[in-house]
Amino acid sequence: MTALLVDIFLWAIVIVLGLMLAARSQPMFLDSLRFAVREFIALLPRIALGMLGSGFIAEILPQEWMMAWFGPGTGPLGMVIAAVAGALTPGGPVIGFALATTALKSGAGAPQVIAYTIAWALFALQRVIIYEIPAMPARVVWLRVLVSLPLPFLAAGAALVVGKP
Amino acid sequence: MSAPVRRNRRAFDWSAAVIAALAISAAVTVFVRDGQARFLSILTDDLSLFGLMLPKVLAGCLIGAFVTLLLPRETIARWVGAESGIAGILVATVAGAILPGGPFTIYPVAGAFLAAGADAGAACAFVISWTLIGYTRAIVWELPFFGLDFVTWRVIFSLPLPIIAGLLGRWLWRYFAPLQKDGA
Numbered sequence: 164m165t166a167l168l169v170d171i172f173l174w175a176i177v178i179v180l181g182l183m184l185a186a187r188s189q190p191m192f193l194d195s196l197r198f199a200v201r202e203f204i205a206l207l208p209r210i211a212l213g214m215l216g217s218g219f220i221a222e223i224l225p226q227e228w229m230m231a232w233f234g235p236g237t238g239p240l241g242m243v244i245a246a247v248a249g250a251l252t253p254g255g256p257v258i259g260f261a262l263a264t265t266a267l268k269s270g271a272g273a274p275q276v277i278a279y280t281i282a283w284a285l286f287a288l289q290r291v292i293i294y295e296i297p298a299m300p301a302r303v304v305w306l307r308v309l310v311s312l313p314l315p316f317l318a319a320g321a322a323l324v325v326g327k328p
Numbered sequence: 329m330s331a332p333v334r335r336n337r338r339a340f341d342w343s344a345a346v347i348a349a350l351a352i353s354a355a356v357t358v359f360v361r362d363g364q365a366r367f368l369s370i371l372t373d374d375l376s377l378f379g380l381m382l383p384k385v386l387a388g389c390l391i392g393a394f395v396t397l398l399l400p401r402e403t404i405a406r407w408v409g410a411e412s413g414i415a416g417i418l419v420a421t422v423a424g425a426i427l428p429g430g431p432f433t434i435y436p437v438a439g440a441f442l443a444a445g446a447d448a449g450a451a452c453a454f455v456i457s458w459t460l461i462g463y464t465r466a467i468v469w470e471l472p473f474f475g476l477d478f479v480t481w482r483v484i485f486s487l488p489l490p491i492i493a494g495l496l497g498r499w500l501w502r503y504f505a506p507l508q509k510d511g512a
Contacts, residue, residue, distance in 0.1 A: 173387040180394035199393035216351030218374040298435035310493040318485040328481040
């Protein structure tokens with residue numbers, strides 16, 4: 164049910180934006196349609212891999228190992244290890260989420276998984292190099308990375324204190 | 329003067345190859361160790377997740393492509409200049425959270441802000457806000473993997489982070505920017 168509502172919401176945005184653009188310029192609209200479809204096709208193999216991979220990898224990961232490193236009982240040290248692992252995970256849209264779900268399925272603690280996900284989202288080197296550096300002045304990018312350093316721990320700490328999710 | 333933005337995204341690169349190798353060896357291990365029935369049940373579960381995700385991803389791609397062309401860059405840059413104070417950081421955070429689009433949209437927009445006089449702290453807040461609380465990103469990529477409960481809490485805990493980082497960035501920039509030669 165929620166999934167359906169989310170889809171309706173997303174596609175409503177697509178239609179509104181599409182109409183706005185088509186009203187402004189039809190050729191621009193068609194160009195951007197083509198661009199979006201190419202982007203979608205290029206993403207498909209990655210998503211398929213991430214989805215199919217996470218289920219199988221979760222199945223073979225030894226749960227005791229996962230619990231020992233990232234389990235709910237590992238506290239702040241587990242968060243630090245998780246954040247470092249996140250920063251070292253290669254970028255790309257799906258890989259970090261796939262591995263984090265794998266960890267969650269195999270018994271990692273929620274704060275540790277939050278630290279991992281946020282560190283991966285903020286620091287994946289590949290994304291910084293491919294997208295961020297070409298588009299922004301390099302010293303602003305490094306400032307961005309520097310001020311992001313405490314963030315995984317702040318979010319994971321909040322999760323630990325609140326006891327959710 | 330500005331470097332061209334690379335847009336070609338290869339469908340398959342080294343990070344995808346690493347995951348492919350991991351996924352295939354994990355699948356083979358499950359098949360050999362636990363048998364065909366277990367293998368097929370995991371495969372069906374994951375395939376149905378994959379099917380659920382596809383319309384969201386297509387929507388995300390379309391939104392990103394449309395917004396790139398629709399966005400009035402100059403207007404936004406006016407809101408988040410160096411003299412915009414904490415309001416500029418807040419505006420940048422809100423803009424990052426509500427602007428749909430992928431990395432190929434967001435970073436060029438942040439670069440355009442900076443070129444048009446936005447402050448480095450606001451640019452940091454903008455990029456971090458898109459990364460951590462941007463809804464299209466969360467809905468398209470994160471939701472199918474984690475489910476609603478986890479993603480909602482993750483986003484709630486992330487809400488203050490772009491503001492903290494933006495203020496920290498502005499403060500640091502004030503100390504370090506004068507030391508640098510203007511190379512941009």
